[in-house]
Amino acid sequence: MVIHARAALLPGGWADNVRLTIADGRIVSVETGIARQPGDEALGLLLPAMPNLHSHAFQRGMAGLTEYRGPAEDDFWSWRKLMYLFALGMNAEQVEAISALAFVEMLEAGFGRVGEFHYLHHDRDGRPYTNIAELSERIAAAASGTGIGLTLLPVFYAHADFGGALPLEGQRRFITQPDAFARLVDGARKAIAGLPEARLGIAPHSLRAATPDEIGAILPLAGNGPVHIHAAEQVKEVETSLATLGARPVEWLLGNMPVDRHWCLIHSTHVTADETARLAASGATAGLCPVTEANLGDGVFPARDFAAAGGHFGIGTDSNVLIGVAEELRQLEYAQRLTLRQRNVLAEPGGSTARFLFERALAGGGRALDAATGIAAGNPADLVSLKGEALAYGSPDEALGLFLFSRQVTTDCVWVNGKKCVEGGTHRHGEAIRRKALAAISELVAD
Numbered sequence: 001m002v003i004h005a006r007a008a009l010l011p012g013g014w015a016d017n018v019r020l021t022i023a024d025g026r027i028v029s030v031e032t033g034i035a036r037q038p039g040d041e042a043l044g045l046l047l048p049a050m051p052n053l054h055s056h057a058f059q060r061g062m063a064g065l066t067e068y069r070g071p072a073e074d075d076f077w078s079w080r081k082l083m084y085l086f087a088l089g090m091n092a093e094q095v096e097a098i099s100a101l102a103f104v105e106m107l108e109a110g111f112g113r114v115g116e117f118h119y120l121h122h123d124r125d126g127r128p129y130t131n132i133a134e135l136s137e138r139i140a141a142a143a144s145g146t147g148i149g150l151t152l153l154p155v156f157y158a159h160a161d162f163g164g165a166l167p168l169e170g171q172r173r174f175i176t177q178p179d180a181f182a183r184l185v186d187g188a189r190k191a192i193a194g195l196p197e198a199r200l201g202i203a204p205h206s207l208r209a210a211t212p213d214e215i216g217a218i219l220p221l222a223g224n225g226p227v228h229i230h231a232a233e234q235v236k237e238v239e240t241s242l243a244t245l246g247a248r249p250v251e252w253l254l255g256n257m258p259v260d261r262h263w264c265l266i267h268s269t270h271v272t273a274d275e276t277a278r279l280a281a282s283g284a285t286a287g288l289c290p291v292t293e294a295n296l297g298d299g300v301f302p303a304r305d306f307a308a309a310g311g312h313f314g315i316g317t318d319s320n321v322l323i324g325v326a327e328e329l330r331q332l333e334y335a336q337r338l339t340l341r342q343r344n345v346l347a348e349p350g351g352s353t354a355r356f357l358f359e360r361a362l363a364g365g366g367r368a369l370d371a372a373t374g375i376a377a378g379n380p381a382d383l384v385s386l387k388g389e390a391l392a393y394g395s396p397d398e399a400l401g402l403f404l405f406s407r408q409v410t411t412d413c414v415w416v417n418g419k420k421c422v423e424g425g426t427h428r429h430g431e432a433i434r435r436k437a438l439a440a441i442s443e444l445v446a447d
C-alpha cells in the first residue's frame with residue numbers, strides 16, 4: 001500500500017509531498033519531495049497517531065452522568081463513590097461493549113494506541129472469575145475488534161489507603177494479593193498474545209492502594225515493560241503520604257523506587273519545584289490527563305517548568321468523560337495560560353504551540369507505552385489524516401493549530417498497523433459498536 005500526503009509531520013518536522021510505502025503493518029519507506037504516482041492514496045495533511053497513555057475504559061459508561069452537585073462541596077472523592085457504584089454493576093459483556101465504544105472514540109479522535117490501566121478484575125461479588133484474567137481478555141477483545149493498539153497495564157490494588165488500610169467493600173472487584181496478581185499478569189500476557197504490536201506492563205494503582213513492600217514484590221513482573229502508577233492527584237493524598245511515608249508521593253517514589261524511563265507517573269499534579277526538576281531528570285514520563293483533571297477538580301500540573309527542565313510528558317483520557325487528542329492538548333495549554341496569565345506557554349520561543357504540544361505528547365506517550373511512534377521507516381503505520389476547508393490556507397503548523405484550538409480541522413482517516421480503522425472521521429464498525437454499548441449503558445443506568 002502506498003499513500004501520498006501533501007505534507008506530513010516527520011520526526012525532523014514537516015515535509016512536503018511525502019510518499020509512504022506500507023507493508024505488513026509497518027512503514028517500509030518514506031520519500032519526500034516526490035510527486036504522487038498512479039495508484040497512490042492521495043491525502044492532504046498526515047500526522048502520526050497519538051498514544052493515549054492512560055485510560056480506564058469502563059468509565060466511559062458513566063461519562064457525563066456525574067455532573068450533579070452533592071449535598072456538600074463536591075470533589076474527587078464524591079465522584080469516586082459514584083464510580084464504584086457503576087463499576088460494581090457491570091458484567092463482563094458490558095465491560096467489553098463499553099470498552100469497545102471508548103476505543104472507537106479514541107481512534108476517531110486520532111489516538112492509535114491506548115494504555116489501559118486496568119483494575120476492574122473480578123466478578124460483581126468480588127470473587128475472581130474462573131479465568132482470573134477474564135476482564136483482561138474482554139479489554140483485549142475490545143482492542144482487537146476496534147483495531148486500536150494496546151498496552152495493557154494490569155493493576156495491583158490491595159488497600160483503601162496508605163498504611164495498608166483494609167480495602168472498602170466498594171473496591172472488591174479490584175483487589176488482589178501479590179501471588180494472585182502474578183497469575184493475573186500471566187493471564188493478561190496470554191490475552192494480548194494475538195494482538196499486533198501489543199505490549200504488557202504493570203500498574204501498582206497508587207501509594208494508597210499498594211504498600212512499599214507490595215510494590216517491591218510485584219516490580220519484577222514488569223520485566224522491561226512499563227510501570228505506571230497514579231501519584232499526587234489529590235492534596236489529601238499528598239497530606240496522608242507525608243503523614244504515613246514521611247514524604248510526598250512523587251518525592252517518595254523518586255527516593256525509594258527505581259524510577260527511570262520505564263516509569264510513568266500518572267497526574268503528578270501536586271509537586272514542588274524540587275520534585276518537578278527531579279521527576280524531569282529521572283527520565284520517567286508524566287502522564288497528564290488534563291480533561292479528567294479539570295473535570296475532577298484535581299489541580300494543575302506545572303507543565304511549563306517540567307518541560308523547561310527537559311521532562312517527558314504524554315496525554316491520557318483517564319475517566320474518558322470526553323475523548324479527544326485536541327481536547328487534552330488544548331486543556332493542557334489552557335490550564336497553564338489561566339494559571340500563569342500568559343499565552344502560548346508550552347512552545348519554543350518563536351515556535352508553534354500546537355506543534356510543541358503534539359510532538360512532545362507523541363514522544364512521551366510512546367515512551368510510556370513502550371511503543372515506537374512517528375512517521376519513519378520501520379515504525380508501525382499508525383497514522384492520522386486531517387480534513388477541513390481551512391486546510392486550504394495557512395502552513396501545516398497553522399493547520400495543526402486549527403485542529404487543536406478551533407476544530408476547523410478534524411480527523412479524517414486513521415490507520416493502525418497499516419489498517420484503516422477510521423474513514424471520513426467515522427470508525428468502520430462504529431455503528432454496531434455504538435449500538436451495543438448504548439444498550440449496555442442503558443441497562444446500567446436503569447439499574
Ligand SMILES: [Zn+2]
Pocket residue numbers: 054056117230266318319
Ligand atoms: Zn486514572
